[in-house]
Each structure stands twice: as structure tokens, then as C-alpha cells.
Amino acid sequence: MTDVIIVGAGVMGCAAFYFLSKEGVRVELIEQTAIAHGASGVSAAMLEIFGYRHRFNQIDSLRQLAEKSINIHLYLHAKLKEETGIDVEYCEVPCIIPAFYSHEETQLKNAYERFNKEGFPIEWHGPDRLRGFERRINDDVLGGIVYQQAQLNAKIFSEALLRAGEKAGGKYSKGKVIGLQIKKNQVYGVKTETGKTIKANKVIITMGPWSTNVSDWIKQDLPIYPVRGQILEIEVKDPQLKGSIYWNDKYLVKKANGTTLAGATEEHDSGFQNTITNLGKNEIINAVKTIAPSLKQSKILKHRVGLRPCSVDGLPVIGETSRAKGTYVLSGHFRSGILLSTGSAEIIKNMVIGKKQEEFTEKFSPDRFL
Numbered sequence: 001m002t003d004v005i006i007v008g009a010g011v012m013g014c015a016a017f018y019f020l021s022k023e024g025v026r027v028e029l030i031e032q033t034a035i036a037h038g039a040s041g042v043s044a045a046m047l048e049i050f051g052y053r054h055r056f057n058q059i060d061s062l063r064q065l066a067e068k069s070i071n072i073h074l075y076l077h078a079k080l081k082e083e084t085g086i087d088v089e090y091c092e093v094p095c096i097i098p099a100f101y102s103h104e105e106t107q108l109k110n111a112y113e114r115f116n117k118e119g120f121p122i123e124w125h126g127p128d129r130l131r132g133f134e135r136r137i138n139d140d141v142l143g144g145i146v147y148q149q150a151q152l153n154a155k156i157f158s159e160a161l162l163r164a165g166e167k168a169g170g171k172y173s174k175g176k177v178i179g180l181q182i183k184k185n186q187v188y189g190v191k192t193e194t195g196k197t198i199k200a201n202k203v204i205i206t207m208g209p210w211s212t213n214v215s216d217w218i219k220q221d222l223p224i225y226p227v228r229g230q231i232l233e234i235e236v237k238d239p240q241l242k243g244s245i246y247w248n249d250k251y252l253v254k255k256a257n258g259t260t261l262a263g264a265t266e267e268h269d270s271g272f273q274n275t276i277t278n279l280g281k282n283e284i285i286n287a288v289k290t291i292a293p294s295l296k297q298s299k300i301l302k303h304r305v306g307l308r309p310c311s312v313d314g315l316p317v318i319g320e321t322s323r324a325k326g327t328y329v330l331s332g333h334f335r336s337g338i339l340l341s342t343g344s345a346e347i348i349k350n351m352v353i354g355k356k357q358e359e360f361t362e363k364f365s366p367d368r369f370l
Helices: 011-022 050-056 060-084 102-117 127-133 154-167 208-218 278-291 334-353 359-364
Strands: 002-007 027-031 091-099 122-125 143-151 171-174 177-183 186-192 197-205 224-234 244-247 250-254 260-263 300-311 317-320 327-331
Touching (some): 011 334, 027 197, 091 102, 127 143, 154 171, 177 208, 197 334, 208 224, 208 300, 244 278, 300 334, 317 334, 317 359
Parallel strands (some): 002 027, 002 197, 197 327
Antiparallel strands (some): 091 143, 122 143, 177 186, 186 197, 224 260, 244 250, 250 260
16 A cells, blocks of 8 residues: 555655655655646746745745755755766856846845845945846846856756656656545545545645645645746857846746746736736846846747746645645745755655654644634
């Protein structure tokens, strides 16, 4: 009999599968389409805290989770290559957060002072130095913060996690889960579309924004909703970007495989419409015009889209539900799914095997919505 069933092979499901398999747990990962088929497969996968400082700084538990996750990422990419031979395209590149307006300059200088005092390895570059460092940046830049940013290929990372989990004894299968088997407030398996019941004492839900469907299965509200994000892959002729530029929740990212991504939209009213739009494309192009005007006519090679899972309070949902014991939820990571996948999956692994948790994880419990 399987000990744990994981439903959904996005980055969260693959990461939980990996950590549990390495622990010797008998685990099966079930996916109805393909590995990293949703938002995990189109993510720019920037692994850093500073660019999302407005989120991580305001909530201590979120920042602690981010720091935990980064510390795992620092060694996991090499470990996965050793175990599977798969290169997840991990690299560290310079990232610029520029100021194009006086109020932005003031805010960034304040942030620089605060983070610099905390020992965060960042630099302040004035306009001349910044233009000399990144030739593509808008000539009207007033200055900006520069720091090192890690990144990887999200789809390949998810695949590597799954393959390493399989090598450690985990099972991956295709199928559509349509419900849970629950008796006396205790889960004992899942029901599939074919009518089959797969038994397990514990089930982890990693269905991205579709995790909200589990509300009906467990009779407990899981207010997670989809936020559409659109990204453009653009052609950049020499000179290439030095690394990443992040401004006003938009970015230009030079990836290790040579591609350049421009993104991303944040559409909270999209529903489950996983489609590209001209409105989204134009929003990104307008941001590119401000960040790096010389790229505004760049050829669009691909237009990507994914639905990010976001909870109503903006925090991840990590933990066991009280209405269906043995049912765990791992979702709601919004724009930081790839970054937070490692720490979140380790937390779920520890919960499943009964290991003591860090205190900050209580903030992410699905029971907070009761």
C-alpha cells in the first residue's frame, strides 16, 4: 500500500515527491496532463527575496520561508544533477532595480539603507555607473540597486525533481483524481476518473489554483484562486542584457539558455481563462519601453501564459486540514512558487513524517480559513 499520494505534478508536487521519496516514504505522484504543465512550466524562476521585498518584508513568516527555500536551492541544483544528470540551468546573474522617477529613487535609497544595514549584499549605482554597467537600460534612469540573483529553468527543475524522486523509489502515474476517500474524518485514498480507488493514509493536494476544488471534497473552504500571468520571450540582439532588470512588478530576464523573458502580467480577475491576450502583451511591451527602450521593437518569439495560485490573504497554504485528517494542502504561493517550492516541500515532508516544525509554519495552515 502507498503511504502518501500527491495530486498534481507542478513544481510543488514534484518537490514534495522528491523530498518524501528521499526519506524512504512510499509515495505516488498522480498527474492528469504533464509535468509542470501549468504556471510552473512558464515561470521566469527568479530565486531571490529582494525583488519581492514589498511582500517578504511585511510578513515575517513569508520571509523566513523564502530564506529557508533559498538555502535549499543553493545546494539542490547540484544534487539533482548528480542524481539524475539533468542540468536545471541554475545560475547567478546581476539584477538591477532601477528608479526612473524621483519618488522611486527615494524609496529605493531608503530600501538600500535598510538592507545594507542588515548585511544584504547590495550596491547603489548612480545613473552614469548604471548606464555603464547595463547598456540596454533607459538613459533617463536616476540610479538603482544592484545585487546578485539566482535563477533556473522551472520546467527542467520540476522534471529533475520527479526523476530523482523516481530513482529514490517513488512512483509517478498518469490519471485524473476526482475526489478523496474519507471515513470518520480520516482520508484513506483517492478516487480517479476511471472509478479506481488508490489507497493511502495521507494525501497531499498540489493542484495549483485548482486546489480550491478540494473544498467540496473535504467540506472545508480553501479560498485559492487563479491569477493569470503572461510572459513574452523576445529576441535580443547584441548587446545582450547583463542579467535581470526588475521594475514596477515587471522584468527583463536573461536566462542561462540564452533566451530573454519579459513579463509579467498579474491578472486577478482572469478566472480560469488560461489564454494569451493582446492586452497582456501590450502591458508588457509598455513596461519594456520604460525599462529598455531599445528593445521595444524586439521580435516576440513566444507568448506564454500560466495561472498562478493565490490565496485570499496572499499567504501560501501549507499543512493538514482538520476536516479530513491526513489530507495536506500545498498551494497558494502566487508569484513565488519556484522560489518557495523547496522550503514548502520540506515543511510538508516533515509534517507527514511527524517531525517538529518551525513555529512560523503555523501561519500557513489551511485551518486559518475556518
